[in-house]
Amino acid sequence: MSDNTVRIQDDLYEAVNGEWLKTAVIPEDRPMTGGFSSLDQDVEKTMMSDFRAFAAGEKTSDIPEMKYAVALYRKVMDTQRRNREGIAPMLPLLERLSAIKTVDELNRQAAELLLMEVDLPLQLSVDADMENAEKNSFLVMGPGIILPDTTYYAADNQQGKQLLGIWSDMAAKVLAFTPLSQTEREQYLADALAFDALVAKKVKSKLEWSEYYKCHNPMRVDDVAACVAPFDIKKLLTDLYGEKIPDTLIIYDPKAVKEMNGYFSEENFPLYIHWAYVRVLLKSTAFLSEEIAALGKTYSRALQGVPADPSLEKQAYQLVSRIYAEPIGVYYGRSYFGEDAKRDVVEMVRKIIETYKLRMKKNTFLAEETKEKAIRKLSTIEIKMGYPDEIKPIWSKLVFDENDSLLTIMTELISIRARDLLERLWKPVDRTEWVMPGHMVNACYNPSANDITFPAAILQKPFYSLKQSVSENLGGIGAVIGHEISHAFDNNGAKFDEHGNLKNWWKDEDFQAFEELTKGMIEQFDGIEYHGGKVSGELTVSENIADNGGMGVTLEIMHTLPNPDFRAYFINWARVWCMKAKEEFIQLLLSCDVHSPNVLRANMPPRNFSEWYEAFGVTEQDQMYIAPEKRISIW
Ligand SMILES: [Zn+2]
Numbered sequence: 001m002s003d004n005t006v007r008i009q010d011d012l013y014e015a016v017n018g019e020w021l022k023t024a025v026i027p028e029d030r031p032m033t034g035g036f037s038s039l040d041q042d043v044e045k046t047m048m049s050d051f052r053a054f055a056a057g058e059k060t061s062d063i064p065e066m067k068y069a070v071a072l073y074r075k076v077m078d079t080q081r082r083n084r085e086g087i088a089p090m091l092p093l094l095e096r097l098s099a100i101k102t103v104d105e106l107n108r109q110a111a112e113l114l115l116m117e118v119d120l121p122l123q124l125s126v127d128a129d130m131e132n133a134e135k136n137s138f139l140v141m142g143p144g145i146i147l148p149d150t151t152y153y154a155a156d157n158q159q160g161k162q163l164l165g166i167w168s169d170m171a172a173k174v175l176a177f178t179p180l181s182q183t184e185r186e187q188y189l190a191d192a193l194a195f196d197a198l199v200a201k202k203v204k205s206k207l208e209w210s211e212y213y214k215c216h217n218p219m220r221v222d223d224v225a226a227c228v229a230p231f232d233i234k235k236l237l238t239d240l241y242g243e244k245i246p247d248t249l250i251i252y253d254p255k256a257v258k259e260m261n262g263y264f265s266e267e268n269f270p271l272y273i274h275w276a277y278v279r280v281l282l283k284s285t286a287f288l289s290e291e292i293a294a295l296g297k298t299y300s301r302a303l304q305g306v307p308a309d310p311s312l313e314k315q316a317y318q319l320v321s322r323i324y325a326e327p328i329g330v331y332y333g334r335s336y337f338g339e340d341a342k343r344d345v346v347e348m349v350r351k352i353i354e355t356y357k358l359r360m361k362k363n364t365f366l367a368e369e370t371k372e373k374a375i376r377k378l379s380t381i382e383i384k385m386g387y388p389d390e391i392k393p394i395w396s397k398l399v400f401d402e403n404d405s406l407l408t409i410m411t412e413l414i415s416i417r418a419r420d421l422l423e424r425l426w427k428p429v430d431r432t433e434w435v436m437p438g439h440m441v442n443a444c445y446n447p448s449a450n451d452i453t454f455p456a457a458i459l460q461k462p463f464y465s466l467k468q469s470v471s472e473n474l475g476g477i478g479a480v481i482g483h484e485i486s487h488a489f490d491n492n493g494a495k496f497d498e499h500g501n502l503k504n505w506w507k508d509e510d511f512q513a514f515e516e517l518t519k520g521m522i523e524q525f526d527g528i529e530y531h532g533g534k535v536s537g538e539l540t541v542s543e544n545i546a547d548n549g550g551m552g553v554t555l556e557i558m559h560t561l562p563n564p565d566f567r568a569y570f571i572n573w574a575r576v577w578c579m580k581a582k583e584e585f586i587q588l589l590l591s592c593d594v595h596s597p598n599v600l601r602a603n604m605p606p607r608n609f610s611e612w613y614e615a616f617g618v619t620e621q622d623q624m625y626i627a628p629e630k631r632i633s634i635w
Pocket residue numbers: 483484487543546
């Protein structure tokens with residue numbers, strides 16, 4: 001397992017994963033492998049084999065919603081029909097969009113188009129209100145953009161230009177299937193690009209989005225309406241909700257709304273409508289013929305450096321596992337996740353929360369009353385482990401007529417889910433809802449609910465196994481659990497109280513002390529060279545605080561074990577971050593991902609803890625040494 005040429009004291013990640021890195025092969029249809037991704041590949045393999053058996057009638061599930069999931073799987077697999085129909089199922093919507101010649105006409109149809117996933121000049125959604133997490137609010141954002149981030153639009157960004165070229169080429173090829181003339185197609189494409197360029201000047205960058213709490217900008221609906229005219233948001237709301245519309249909207253993306261006339265107006269309406277046409281066409285390609293579907297994936301493949309499309313079977317499973325996420329997650333959990341493991345990990349979470357509380361009590365930069373509030377927040381964290389006991393009613397509403405074309409079915413399913421989301425506006429927030437399904441290899445903390453979710457799929461080796469030592473499990477899933485809990489106290493989570501409300505519960509001087517430490521964490525990562533680029537300390541600060549917090553609390557638990565094996569702890573920590581990825585994907589993550597590159601996630605946090613130095617006798621002579629005064633521990 002370990003690479004003898006690299007000393008662990010110099011490079012923990014390389015020493016642990018070096019041998020694996022030499023031989024690991026990235027699957028043709030994926031941007032990376034290792035760690036999370038390898039587990040995901042395994043889950044996919046298992047589930048694909050089950051779906052093959054379901055579709056062949058060799059296997060059945062007692063989960064009623066699975067019947068439709070299997071039917072949809074068969075629809076994707078029916079390439080004969082898809083290829084015969086070609087672009088035809090898409091034509092009614094495309095003709096409808098081409099016929100919209102004025103803003104008035106758009107306003108008349110906006111509510112219907114929203115449900116059909118046609119992009120409006122604003123993105124609209126419903127979610128828990130940040131200041132009052134028990135109620136839902138209506139959210140407003142600027143439109144999505146073609147490139148991964150606004151920074152790619154800078155005049156000197158060569159990558160952005162190259163990617164736009166690939167996107168344009170793809171769009172032109174897909175447009176060639178439509179009834180538009182050559183001249184019209186060129187016009188539509190040029191307009192779409194022009195509109196996108198205008199939008200990119202107004203919407204938030206990834207760095208701005210990373211400060212999540214800044215999304216809460218309530219604005220009177222009349223004021224919003226005045227900003228976004230001639231787009232008639234009040235008419236849209238009335239069409240969606242009837243007479244009673246929300247009097248306040250939450251503006252997630254204030255510049256896009258306040259300066260919307262910078263991209264949307266009567267004059268450049270043609271730019272907008274052609275942009276919307278091209279976008280919905282490209283979004284729908286996956287549900288059309290195989291030829292169109294393959295074309296529609298070229299841009300995302302280029303973006304991630306993925307050479308090949310997944311097999312048809314895999315595409316079918318991937319689509320279905322997104323559309324019927326919760327039932328499939330429950331099926332996965334019930335089939336492949338044991339109750340013993342669930343009990344054991346819940347126990348571990350409780351232990352980590354209790355230890356976190358002890359650490360809060362010992363904290364040196366908080367006043368007593370702030371500590372008490374932090375402890376209260378820890379006491380009320382809700383744990384969602386494995387998969388939900390019950391499947392929410394929305395999933396049984398996702399029914400369709402099997403005689404319809406795949407695209408018609410998908411449009412129907414998407415609109416059922418969109419309507420369900422919009423209808424939540426007047427209902428209280430359902431805190432029992434799961435934000436991640438059981439078959440997803442991931443974990444999360446939700447600041448609005450003050451809860452943590454650990455899907456069944458992540459509770460496997462190397463993260464967790466009943467067969468691994470407790471030290472290894474603590475370095476794996478334990479540190480991930482601690483990471484998620486730490487999000488309650490990262491630079492975003494710290495702004496929310498124990499009920500999930502955006503509310504300042506800190507004494508001013510305590511928060512200042514916290515911000516000082518946060519700055520130290522930004523500096524520790526900022527500018528580290530990686531693959532020809534540099535890590536942004538600001539973009540990754542929440543995650544770096546969480547990684548360090550997760551390590552701090554689990555190391556504390558290590559000291560209470562009868563036979564702690566600190567070496568095994570750090571080795572497994574490094575193992576879970578092993579990753580081999582395509583260069584394009586590495587660059588994409590570096591510019592957009594709020595997480596630091598995996599090698600840094602493995603190698604940076606240990607340096608902040610004395611246990612690391614003791615476990616491997618790390619000294620000033622070694623690469624993974626930093627002076628005690630430079631070590632940062634926040635939580
Ligand atoms: Zn995180």
